[in-house]
Amino acid sequence: MPALIEALDLTKKYGAHVALDRANFSVEAGRIVGLIGPNGAGKTTALRAILGLTAYEGQLKVLGHEPFRERTALMHDACFIADVAVLPGWLRVDHAIDFVAGVHPRFRRDRALALLAKADITGERRMRELSKGMKTQVHLALTMAIDAKLLVLDEPTLGLDILARRAFYDALVNDYMDETRTILITTHQVEEVENLLTDVLFIDKGRIVLDSSLDDIATRYAAVAVAADNLDAARAEKPFHERPMLGKVVLYYEQPNLTKLASLGEVHALNVADLFVAKLSGGAE
Amino acid sequence: MNTVIWLVRREFWENRAIWMIPAVIGGLMVLIALFGRVDLMSISPQMPVQAVGGGFLLAVGATFFAVMSIYSTWYLLDCLYADRKDRSVLFWKSMPISDTTTVLSKLATALIVIPAVYFAGADLTTLIMAFIVSVRWSASIDGALWHANLWLQLQTLWLYMIATTALWYLPIAAYLLVVSAWAKRAVMLWSLLPPLTLVLAERWFFDSHVIADVLGKRLLGYPAQAFRDDPGSSSWVTTVVDNDTITTPISIWGFFNVGGFFSSAETWIGIAVGAALIVCAIQLRTRRTEI
Numbered sequence: 001m002p003a004l005i006e007a008l009d010l011t012k013k014y015g016a017h018v019a020l021d022r023a024n025f026s027v028e029a030g031r032i033v034g035l036i037g038p039n040g041a042g043k044t045t046a047l048r049a050i051l052g053l054t055a056y057e058g059q060l061k062v063l064g065h066e067p068f069r070e071r072t073a074l075m076h077d078a079c080f081i082a083d084v085a086v087l088p089g090w091l092r093v094d095h096a097i098d099f100v101a102g103v104h105p106r107f108r109r110d111r112a113l114a115l116l117a118k119a120d121i122t123g124e125r126r127m128r129e130l131s132k133g134m135k136t137q138v139h140l141a142l143t144m145a146i147d148a149k150l151l152v153l154d155e156p157t158l159g160l161d162i163l164a165r166r167a168f169y170d171a172l173v174n175d176y177m178d179e180t181r182t183i184l185i186t187t188h189q190v191e192e193v194e195n196l197l198t199d200v201l202f203i204d205k206g207r208i209v210l211d212s213s214l215d216d217i218a219t220r221y222a223a224v225a226v227a228a229d230n231l232d233a234a235r236a237e238k239p240f241h242e243r244p245m246l247g248k249v250v251l252y253y254e255q256p257n258l259t260k261l262a263s264l265g266e267v268h269a270l271n272v273a274d275l276f277v278a279k280l281s282g283g284a285e
Numbered sequence: 286m287n288t289v290i291w292l293v294r295r296e297f298w299e300n301r302a303i304w305m306i307p308a309v310i311g312g313l314m315v316l317i318a319l320f321g322r323v324d325l326m327s328i329s330p331q332m333p334v335q336a337v338g339g340g341f342l343l344a345v346g347a348t349f350f351a352v353m354s355i356y357s358t359w360y361l362l363d364c365l366y367a368d369r370k371d372r373s374v375l376f377w378k379s380m381p382i383s384d385t386t387t388v389l390s391k392l393a394t395a396l397i398v399i400p401a402v403y404f405a406g407a408d409l410t411t412l413i414m415a416f417i418v419s420v421r422w423s424a425s426i427d428g429a430l431w432h433a434n435l436w437l438q439l440q441t442l443w444l445y446m447i448a449t450t451a452l453w454y455l456p457i458a459a460y461l462l463v464v465s466a467w468a469k470r471a472v473m474l475w476s477l478l479p480p481l482t483l484v485l486a487e488r489w490f491f492d493s494h495v496i497a498d499v500l501g502k503r504l505l506g507y508p509a510q511a512f513r514d515d516p517g518s519s520s521w522v523t524t525v526v527d528n529d530t531i532t533t534p535i536s537i538w539g540f541f542n543v544g545g546f547f548s549s550a551e552t553w554i555g556i557a558v559g560a561a562l563i564v565c566a567i568q569l570r571t572r573r574t575e576i
Binding site for chain 1: 376
C-alpha cells in the first residue's frame with residue numbers, strides 16, 4: 001500500500017528565508033505521527049503544504065492528490081485544525097453544524113452533537129460568547145465528526161486546561177482512532193503526546209532530522225549516567241550528546257553496546273523529549 | 286449547487302446588515318407614511334395624478350437602491366478580507382469547497398442576492414406606504430397609486446436595473462474583491478489608492494486624463510448606458526405644466542435601452558475586465574491565506 005503522505009524534496013521559500021529545505025518524509029496509513037520541532041523549524045509550513053494552503057516546490061502527494069492544485073478533492077478525505085480558535089465570532093454553534101453537514105458529505109451530525117453534549121456546549125451560542133477552550137472543543141467536535149482518512153492537527157490543545165487536554169487526547173485515541181485513520185499532529189508539548197504517537201518526525205531548520213517509529217527509538221537509542229571517573233571510557237563509545245546532571249554526566253548513544261555501557265553506569269531508554277533535545281542541540285548542552 | 290446555497294446562507298449569518306438595513310429603511314418610511322405629511326397632491330397640484338403617484342413610488346425604490354450601492358461596495362471590500370483578518374479562512378478552507386466557488390458565491394451575494402433582498406424590501410415598503418397614503422389622503426389622491434400598469438412598469442424597471450447594473454459594475458465589483466483578497470489592512474484606502482495614483486501619474490507625466498475619463502464613465506455613465514434619452518422620438522410626449530415643459534416617454538418601456546446596452550462595446554469590455562479580475566481574486570484567495 002502506498003504511503004498516505006509522500007514528500008520528496010519539499011521546499012518552500014519566503015523571499016530569502018527557506019522555511020522548508022528539501023524535506024523528505026512519508027506517512028503510512030493507520031499511524032499517529034508527531035511532527036516535532038522548535039519554533040520556526042518549518043512545522044507549520046509543512047502542514048500548510050500538506051493541506052494545500054500554500055504553494056511549494058518539490059513533490060508532494062497526500063492521499064494521491066497534489067494538495068495545492070487539488071485542495072477541494074483532498075478535503076473530502078482529509079480534515080484539519082490548522083490553528084485553534086479560528087471559528088469566526090459571529091458563527092452560532094448550531095449554524096456551524098448545519099453548514100458542515102450541508103457541504104461535507106462525510107460529516108456525521110449525530111457524532112458532532114454527541115461530542116458537544118459531552119462538552120456541555122449548547123447550540124444557539126455564538127463563538128464570540130464561548131471561552132477559548134470551548135471554542136476549541138466546538139472545532140474539535142466538528143472535525144472529529146468527519147469520517148476522514150487523514151486528520152491533521154496543529155497544536156490542537158493550545159489554550160485548553162489540563163482536564164480538557166486529557167479529555168481531548170483520550171477521545172482522540174479511544175473514540176476516533178482506528179485502523180482506517182491516520183493522524184498527523186504538531187505540538188511543542190512533546191511529553192503530552194508521547195504516549196499516543198506511533199511515529200515521530202523531527203524537523204529543524206526546514207529539514208527532517210529524524211523519521212522513526214517509537215518502537216525503533218526504544219531499541220535504537222540509550223542513555224547512560226556515569227560518574228566523573230568513567231567519563232572518558234563512556235566518551236570513547238561515541239555518544240552523540242551529553243549533559244551534566246546531579247554531579248554525573250548523562251551520555252546519549254545511537255545503536256549502543258549495551259553490555260559495555262552497563263558496566264559504566266546506569267543505562268536507561270530515551271524518551272522522545274530527551275531525544276528531541278539531544279538531536280536538536282547537537283553535542284554538549 | 287447545494288454548496289452555493291450554504292455559502293450564501295453563511296453570508297446572511299455573517300452579514301446581518303444584508304436584511305437589517307432594508308428592514309430599518311422600510312420601517313422608517315412606513316413611519317413617515319403613518320405620521321408625516323405625505324399629502325402628495327399638495328406638493329405639486331398641477332402635475333397629473335399618475336405622474337405624482339409614479340414619482341412617489343419611484344422615489345421610495347430609488348432610496349433603497351442608493352443605500353444598497355453603498356452597502357454592496359462595503360460588503361465586497363470586506364468579504365474576503367474579514368475571513369483572513371479573524372483567521373477563520375483556515376476553517377473555511379478545511380471544507381471541500383473550492384476557492385472559485387467561494388469567491389463566486391460572494392460575488393453572487395453582492396450582485397444578485399443583496400439586490401433581490403433590497404428589491405423585496407422596496408416592494409413591500411411601497412405597497413404598505415401606498416396603502417397608508419391612499420387611506421389617509423383618499424380624497425385627493427384618488428387611487429393614483431393603484432394602477433396595475435404603473436406597478437408592472439416599476440417591477441420591470443427594478444429587474445432591468447438589477448441585471449444591467451450587475452453587468453455594468455462587474456469590473457468594479459471584481460476589483461473590490463481583488464483588494465479584499467489582497468490587502469493586509471485598510472481595504473477602503475487600498476481600493477482608492479491604485480486608481481488615484483494612476484490618474485495623478487497620468488496627469489503629471491502626460492498631462493492627459495484618459496484613465497480618469499474611463500473610470501468616470503464607468504462610475505457615473507450607467508444611466509446613459511442603460512437608458513434612452515431621445516425626446517425627439519415618437520414614443521415620447523411633451524407635457525406643458527404652467528410654463529414648464531416636461532418631456533417623458535409615454536411609458537417606462539420607452540426608457541430602456543436594452544439593445545444599446547448589450548450592443549455597446551463598453552459593456553462587453555467591462556465584462557471581460559471583470560472576468561479577468563475575478564480570476565485574479567480567486568488566485569489571491571488560493572494563495573493568500575493569512576494577513
